[in-house]
Amino acid sequence: MDQIYIYVMQVVLAVGVTVGSQTFKQNDKYHWMFSIVRYVVYDLTIKCTKNLSSMGYDMLHKKRWLNTQLVENINTGQIIIYIGSIAILISNNEKVFSEDFLLLFIAYLILQYPELGTTPLSSISYGVGMACNFYEGYLMHVIPSDGGDFGGFIQNVQAFEAREGIVVPVRKLFIIITKSMYSPPDLQLFNKENRPDLSKLESCSVRIGDYSKSLEDRSRDVGGIRNRSYKNTAYKIHRQRGPPVYLVAECATPLYTLYRVMENKELYDDLAKVNVQDVCDDFCSTLLRLLDRSSECRDQVELVHYDDRDPEANLADVILNRIQQLEPRFEELISVRR
Known part of the structure; x- marks a missing residue:
């Protein structure tokens, strides 16, 4: 509703300026009409060039072949x-583009130049914000040392x-990025129960009294909450051949929040x-960029994409393939018992 009021005020202002300047003449009404139509074409053409330039930049630098947000905002x-x-101008033998289009385009580019070095707050996307919150609000509590306990x-x-007498071949926190953004309470729920031929995940978080078979929790006073607990869960992958493979993994909880x-x-x-x-895409690219810049978390977090909508995809095998890529000697490493 506010936009309607602002639009009406702009119309009134435009009419007032026109009447006050006494530039409108009755015998020039057709000239005015065609000029307005032509400037509508100019304005929409300039907007189109900006969107096309944004899409081209995404394709070249962000490897995003189609900016779906721009497409949806059309x-x-x-149109x-x-x-x-354009049809009105052509049907009346009027020029679609005249020499003043170039002047208007140059004026537009001049006005855009001072804004190149600024990043307005509204340009921060939801995904970027989620990645920053995830990094500062969680990863910085479970990855780097606090210099104490x-x-x-x-x-x-x-x-x-x-404690377990095993070897974790890749000492990284595997963050699972699911296609649907859904995160189950336990990653072993992604197992294909009707496929005994596939590898399976099993959590190592069984507690016996005060003893935990998973990683130790970390307690910290945060935001007025005393002894807030931060924890990670270890998993082992059971294979058809060979000993189980251990790792530390979890889903990207910010994406699960978006799912909800x-x-x-x-x-x-x-x-x-x-x-x-x-x-x-923004969440993943921003998180990877933050991790790469961070001396405290660099090389300790691995993002793994998993299409949980594909009935043929198996998370355990997807993770095993990534472990193989990161540590080709993992079979040799896990054969060692401490």
Whole structure:
């Protein structure tokens, strides 16, 4: 409703300027009409060049072949106006583009130049914000050492290895990025129970009294909460041949939060039209960039994409393939018992 009021005020202002300047003449009404139609074409053409440039940049630098957000934001009404305006000009033997288009385009580019070095707050996407929150609010609590009792993620994994007499071939936190964004309470729920020929995940978080077969928890006072617990879960992958393979893994909980939001769109109407794939892409690319820049978390987190909608895909095998890529000697390593 506010946009309607602002639009009406702009119309009134435009009429006032026109009447006040006394530039409108009755015998020039056709000239005015064709000029307005032509400038509509100019404006929409310039907007189109900006969108096409954005898509080209994404294709070249972000390896995103189609910016679905831009495609979804295409205004059908503007397309109709654009085609209709061109048709009006052509049918009346009027030029679609005249020499003033170049001048208007140059003026537009000049006005855009001062904004190149600025990043308005509104340009921060939902996915970027989720990645920053996940990094600062979670990973920074479970990966680096705090300089005190908690020696960091690697030391925590080593303690688990020593306690269980096993070897974790890749000492990284595997973050599972599911296609649907759904995260089960236990990753072994992704196992294909009707396929005994496939590898299977099993959690190592069984507690016997105060003893835990998974990684040790870390407690920290955060945001007024005393002894807030942060933890990771170890898993082992049972294979048809060979000993089990151990790792530390979990799903990307921010994406699961987005999954819940999408399931309750009537409650979150501001996000009802968000493009989920773009949000996921922004989340993953931003998180990878943060991890690469961070001296405290670099090389300790691995993102693994898993299409949980594909009935033929098996998470355990997807992870095994990634472990093979990261550590080709993993079979030799896991044969060692401490």
